[in-house]
Amino acid sequence: MLQKAANILRKSCRHEDIKARWGGDEFVLFLMQVPEEEIKSVCERIRNYCNETRVRDVPLTMALGFSIKSSVNQDIEEVLKEAEDSMYQQKLAESWSTRNLVLSTLLKTLGEKSYETREHVQRMEQIAIRIGEKVGLSDTELSRLKLLTTLHDIGKINIPEDILVKKGPLDEKEWKLIKKHPETGYRIARATEEFAHVAEDILCHHERWDGTGYPQGLKETEIPLLARIVSIADAYEVMSNGRPYKEPLSREEVIAEIKRCAGSQFDPDLVELFLSI
Numbered sequence: 189m190l191q192k193a194a195n196i197l198r199k200s201c202r203h204e205d206i207k208a209r210w211g212g213d214e215f216v217l218f219l220m221q222v223p224e225e226e227i228k229s230v231c232e233r234i235r236n237y238c239n240e241t242r243v244r245d246v247p248l249t250m251a252l253g254f255s256i257k258s259s260v261n262q263d264i265e266e267v268l269k270e271a272e273d274s275m276y277q278q279k280l281a282e283s284w285s286t287r288n289l290v291l292s293t294l295l296k297t298l299g300e301k302s303y304e305t306r307e308h309v310q311r312m313e314q315i316a317i318r319i320g321e322k323v324g325l326s327d328t329e330l331s332r333l334k335l336l337t338t339l340h341d342i343g344k345i346n347i348p349e350d351i352l353v354k355k356g357p358l359d360e361k362e363w364k365l366i367k368k369h370p371e372t373g374y375r376i377a378r379a380t381e382e383f384a385h386v387a388e389d390i391l392c393h394h395e396r397w398d399g400t401g402y403p404q405g406l407k408e409t410e411i412p413l414l415a416r417i418v419s420i421a422d423a424y425e426v427m428s429n430g431r432p433y434k435e436p437l438s439r440e441e442v443i444a445e446i447k448r449c450a451g452s453q454f455d456p457d458l459v460e461l462f463l464s465i
Contacts, residue, residue, distance in 0.1 A: 189213075189243045193250065196241065200233040216268070227254050245297045247289055251279035291383075294376075295338070298345050302352040308425060313337040315462075316421040322461045323417070333414050336386045340393050340418050343373030367402050370394050389415045393422070398452045408455075416455045420446065420462055423453075 190213065197207045197215055206218035219227060231252045241248040253275025257267045299305045313334055320333045344352060347369060351362045358366060370391050377387035392406060392415035399407030427445060430436030437445065443463065450459035 189246075189248060192241055192243055192248055196234055196237040196248075196250075199237060201230050216271075224256060227256070246293055249290075251275050253278055291339075291380075294342060294345050298342065301349040302341075302344055302347075308429070309338055311429065312418070312421045312425045315424055316417050318465050319417050319420065319458065319462055320414075322465060323413070323458070329414070332386055332389075333417060335383065336389045336393075336414050336418055337421065339373065339377060339383060339386060340390055340422065341369065341373065342376050342390070343369035343371065345376075346372045367394075371403055386414075388412055389418070391415075393418050395419075396453045397455050400452075411455075416458055420454050420458055423449075424462075 190209070193213075193215065194207070194209070197217060201207065201217060201219060205220065206216075208216050208218075210216045217230070219230065222230075231254065234250060234252060238248050238250050253271050253273065255267045255270035255274060257264065295306075316333055316337050317330060320330050325333065344366075347365055351358065351365060354362070370393060374387045374391035377383040377390050389412050391403070392411050395401035395404065395406040395411045395415065397408055397411070397416075399405055401411075424442060424446065426434075427437045427442045428439075446454065446459055446462070450456040
């Protein structure tokens with residue numbers, strides 16, 4: 189993304205203009221002896237190039253701001269600060285729609301390369317919300333639970349498709365890659381203000397009640413409650429509906445398997461609540 193952004197900036201202004209990486213994901217352009225209208229044209233070119241650019245199906249977006257130093261007496265630091273403030277104003281105005289676009293693109297890509305389809309998430313959500321209501325979660329916590337079911341496997345976006353849809357057992361190297369997805373999902377959620385509050389739950393949704401899960405080996409109530417709920421909802425949905433490499437189980441078989449895993453994989457109290465539903 190950084191390389192594509194740099195190329196866009198090179199293409200959008202003159203050879204003699206200074207194009208610099210300012211730090212992290214920020215860039216600065218110094219355009220010498222350029223009127224305001226031309227600056228606006230440069231901004232428009234950058235936006236147009238961004239609209240045409242994807243990196244692994246994720247749209248490339250840039251927030252832009254500018255300021256003009258019109259006399260030698262002006263402090264360059266102040267000019268830079270004005271440009272940055274202008275950029276942040278645009279970022280605030282566009283951030284929610286941009287992040288939604290990025291998230292929906294990631295989820296669409298994940299659905300196309302794996303079995304994490306919208307239908308899977310919707311079925312999971314129905315189960316998870318019913319457990320959450322039975323537990324007595326507040327409306328705020330139920331909203332978090334809903335978001336968690338949508339994002340729980342977002343970290344699989346980084347895993348090659350041939351591993352995600354493999355019909356036989358995974359080898360050790362493939363299994364190591366799969367086990368990294370909660371951490372990847374955690375980082376994706378942490379990077380976005382609107383989703384940061386479910387990052388910890390994403391990280392923990394493959395922990396097991398007996399402490400043999402991953403990535404941290406948490407056990408019992410060390411595992412966040414919402415992650416424990418999603419763990420049951422996910423297992424129930426997968427067993428009930430099957431996968432191309434796995435036949436669905438009957439209702440009786442699913443219930444028997446969840447009962448068998450109570451106290452090892454699943455929170456036994458939540459299993460009891462779940463079975464009462």
